[in-house]
Amino acid sequence: MARLSDIIEVFIKEMFNENKGNVIFIQRNELADQFRCAPSQINYVLTTRFTYERGYLIESKRGGGGHIAIKQLEYDSSNKREELINQSIGDSMTYHNANALLKDLLESGVIQLRECEIMKIAINDRSLVRVDNKNKVRADILKAMIMIILS
The missing domain is CATH 1.10.238 (Recoverin; domain 1)
Structure with missing residues (x-):
């Protein structure tokens, strides 16, 4: 059986595929509720699986319904x-x-x-x-x- 971290990673990557874009927005607490885990588990996945070295940028917006933006870097020019x-x-x-x-x-x-x-x-x-x-x-x-x- 896959580890929860792997499942969350796959879910986030599928969000990129479904949106057909290079930026997705998630709410950490909402995602934690969906996977019935602590928000720190979402943080762990983001900090270990969606790093700059792996082609992602993470921006966190706090307050007023804050969200986390995950941008998939592109190899264009x-x-x-x-x-x-x-x-x-x-x-x-x-x-x-x-x-x-x-x-x-x-x-x-x-x-x-x-x-x-x-x-x-x-x-x-x-x-x-x-x-x-x-x-x-x-x-x-x-x-x-x-x-x-x-x-």
Whole structure:
């Protein structure tokens, strides 16, 4: 059986599909009531599954029926795309975070499954065995591969 966090994540992603837009608005307490969980569970999903590194921006509006806006970042023009990739990856990236980014790129159709698998192998700790700063090298390799695929 799927964990509640996974179910909430899928629900929010389906909201993006249904709205056919790149921004959705949710109310944390309303969503918590719907899933019969604490509002902190919604916060957990938002802060771990909808991060900038995974291609999302979160804005919280408080007071007067406040809401949370989740914006799905788009990979459109090459300059914006390059800037977004550089910001998402940064100067250093763990293998875990790199896998999360690749998963999101795959789900959004930016990369294909075969490309994803090849990139995972290239940035794996075993592939970088003789490298001093694996996270920096991993980030550089990942940026270069994604930019080539997107060009």
